[in-house]
Amino acid sequence: xxxxxxxxxxxxxxxxxxRLHPGSLEAMxxxxxxxxxxxxxxxxxxxxxxxxxxxxxxxxxxxxxQDLFAPAEIWHSPLVRVRQTAEIFASAMRTAAPLVETPGxxxxxxxxxxxxxxxxxxxxxxxxxxGHEPYLSALATLLVFGSTSPAAFRLRKGSVLALDRATxxxxxxxxxxxxxxxxxxxxLQPD
Numbered sequence: 080x081x082x083x084x085x086x087x088x089x090x091x092x093x094x095x096x097x098r099l100h101p102g103s104l105e106a107m108x109x110x111x112x113x114x115x116x117x118x119x120x121x122x123x124x125x126x127x128x129x130x131x132x133x134x135x136x137x138x139x140x141x142x143x144x145q146d147l148f149a150p151a152e153i154w155h156s157p158l159v160r161v162r163q164t165a166e167i168f169a170s171a172m173r174t175a176a177p178l179v180e181t182p183g184x185x186x187x188x189x190x191x192x193x194x195x196x197x198x199x200x201x202x203x204x205x206x207x208x209x210g211h212e213p214y215l216s217a218l219a220t221l222l223v224f225g226s227t228s229p230a231a232f233r234l235r236k237g238s239v240l241a242l243d244r245a246t247x248x249x250x251x252x253x254x255x256x257x258x259x260x261x262x263x264x265x266x267l268q269p270d
Contacts, residue, residue, distance in 0.1 A: 151204025
């Protein structure tokens with residue numbers, strides 16, 4: 080199985096073409112890695128750094144302005160840098176999306192439990208999951224390819240990977256799999 084990628088424009092491109100992004104915002108899963116944080120030596124709680132706050136603000140504003148980010152809920156791990164990233168994304172949105180501290184999303188946790196929750200999720204609207212590496216890459220690999228390893232994705236700090244649900248052609252019972260719609264990292268963000 081091959082993932083479908085639609086990359087966002089480079090800094091040199093001035094126009095964004097939404098036709099390159101066919102996913103419905105209602106069914107999207109946004110996998111968001113927290114932005115840059117201070118070192119443990121600076122602060123053991125590791126909140127976002129000034130650079131991280133700017134990074135998250137710039138990315139959130141860009142995605143919202145392009146109508147590419149509109150989750151109905153934002154799930155996040157309990158760690159400070161992740162909650163702060165989730166708060167920045169929520170504040171950039173035009174509508175209020177509740178922030179939900181979600182257990183089982185720490186870097187060392189298994190993504191299988193969250194994948195099960197996603198499969199059973201009945202709520203309508205898109206969902207953002209804000210967390211850490213290597214958890215997020217393992218989650219994305221599991222959702223797209225059915226296994227957590229080898230990791231098919233590597234999310235840099237301040238990156239968002241958008242997945243959409245698709246019914247696989249020829250699958251028994253119309254099995255639904257996740258398909259990559261786009262990925263944007265800090266190096267692709269417009270200034």
